[in-house]
Amino acid sequence: MLMAIGAIIAGLVLxxxxxDKFVEGAAATAxxxxxxxxxxxxxxxxxxxxxxxxxxxxxAASDGNPGLALGNGYGSNITNIALxxxxxxxxxxxxxxxxxIRKELPLLVVxxxxxxxxxxxxxxxxxxxxVLLAVFAAVMGWSIYQGxxxxxxxxxxxxxxxxxxxxxxxxxxxxxxxxxxILLVVSSRMLVWGAVSxxxxxxxxxxVIGLTIVAIGTSLPELASAIAAVKxxxxxxxxxxxxxxxxxxxxxxxxxxxxxxxxxxxxxxLYRDWTLMLGLTVALLVMGFGFTGWRKLISRVDGALxxxxxxxxxxxLFSTVAAxx
Numbered sequence: 001m002l003m004a005i006g007a008i009i010a011g012l013v014l015x016x017x018x019x020d021k022f023v024e025g026a027a028a029t030a031x032x033x034x035x036x037x038x039x040x041x042x043x044x045x046x047x048x049x050x051x052x053x054x055x056x057x058x059x060a061a062s063d064g065n066p067g068l069a070l071g072n073g074y075g076s077n078i079t080n081i082a083l084x085x086x087x088x089x090x091x092x093x094x095x096x097x098x099x100x101i102r103k104e105l106p107l108l109v110v111x112x113x114x115x116x117x118x119x120x121x122x123x124x125x126x127x128x129x130x131v132l133l134a135v136f137a138a139v140m141g142w143s144i145y146q147g148x149x150x151x152x153x154x155x156x157x158x159x160x161x162x163x164x165x166x167x168x169x170x171x172x173x174x175x176x177x178x179x180x181x182i183l184l185v186v187s188s189r190m191l192v193w194g195a196v197s198x199x200x201x202x203x204x205x206x207x208v209i210g211l212t213i214v215a216i217g218t219s220l221p222e223l224a225s226a227i228a229a230v231k232x233x234x235x236x237x238x239x240x241x242x243x244x245x246x247x248x249x250x251x252x253x254x255x256x257x258x259x260x261x262x263x264x265x266x267x268x269x270l271y272r273d274w275t276l277m278l279g280l281t282v283a284l285l286v287m288g289f290g291f292t293g294w295r296k297l298i299s300r301v302d303g304a305l306x307x308x309x310x311x312x313x314x315x316x317l318f319s320t321v322a323a324x325x
Contacts, residue, residue, distance in 0.1 A: 001201055007194030012217040014187035015052045019221045022051055022180025028173035050076070050248035052218035055188035057257040060210070065196055066263035070124070071210020072218060073253040074273050078211070079219040080242045080249075081280040082310035088226045088238055089303025096239060096288050096297065104243040105285045111135070111250050112278045119270045129258025136251035191217065207266065208317055211273060219245075239288075246281070276313055280306070 053076050060068040088094060096102070114135065118128045168176075191214065199209045222245055229238045257263060287302045 001198065004194040004197035004201070007190045008198070008213065008217075011187045011189075011191030011194060012220070014183055015055075015191060015218065016220045016224070018180045018183030018187055019052045020180075020224070021176045022184060023221070024168065025173045025176030025178075025180055028168035029170065029177055032170040032173060050222075050245045050253065051184055052188065052221060053245075053249055053253045054256065055184045056191055056214060056218055057253045058260060059185075059188045059192045060196075060206075061257035061260040061263070063192060063196070064261065065192070065206050066124075066257070066261060067205055067207035067266075068192065068195060068199075068210040068214065069257035069261075070254060070263050070265065070269065071207040071273075072214045073249045073257065074269070074277055075211035075215025076219050076253075077246050077249050077277050078273070078280060078310070078313065079215045080222050080245055081277075081284055082306045082313070083216070084219065084223050084226050085238070085242055085284065085298065086303045086306030086310060087223075088230055089298045090300055090307060091227075091303075092230050093300055093303075094238055094298040102288070104240075104247065105281075105288060107139070108243055108246050108250070109278070109281050109285055111139075111247060112274075112281050115250050115254065116270065116274050116278065119265050119274055122265050122267070124254065124258040124263040124265060126259055126262055129255045129260075129262075132251045132255030133259060136247075136255060139247060139251065207269065208320075212314060212317060276309070280309065283309075 053072055057069040057072045060066070060072065085094070115132070118124055118131075195209045195214050196206060198204070199206045222241055225241045226238045229241075254263075283306070284298075287298050
């Protein structure tokens, strides 16, 4: 048990560090290759912060732990919106300016609905996985098209400021890109082994472990990015990272896991976890949109409501574990 706990702690620390270096290297490399700044913010940084979820879920699926793979994907979305956006808004209200974010929020609602339809038969088949990956490819194509339009956007301004402030030579960027990717794989292997070992020892389902401990751990890059963005008053980067991560988790993380190994889906995933994920996404849309148009602000009250939902959900999960013990 102690070895498994040590593997989780060491795996999480290494996972977060390697993900940060991977994203830094990827963003700097893309900048050197002439990729538009908006595209770097939407694709490289927004999706890149979900590299830990992708690595862990792919590893879990290949090891025959579908609950951990699915729980990590959905649990990360719940954590990102309820915990990270909630905590960030509580620290400082989040202003919403980016046109990209206003398009991505409704898109994430639609993608979450598609994911829910796939859960109705109690299984995510390989076909379901490939469908999700195909939709992800289409979304990526749309993102690339938007990025090359060259329109001014607050999200691009924030990313450009970050890249100018912390320049990185191309050689160093490529080194960190490769090293970060290798360590992502190693650390995810440690994390999956530790999580599965503890789940088996305590009689907890790997789904619950994925929804809680692993989801929080793999969402640490988004949390770090959000806190850093708050300090720099770059609000659009906060939501840009969260929404990019949400799209990535819903489509690529779950899709790749199902394509590797079909995932059996317990009924509670649909009526408990997916329902909450959809509810939080819609709530975020309403908080930004309101009923009369874009309010351009996610307030401290909104943040408190999101945090309350997260605490209640996590408490419920652990209460079910205690009741089953």
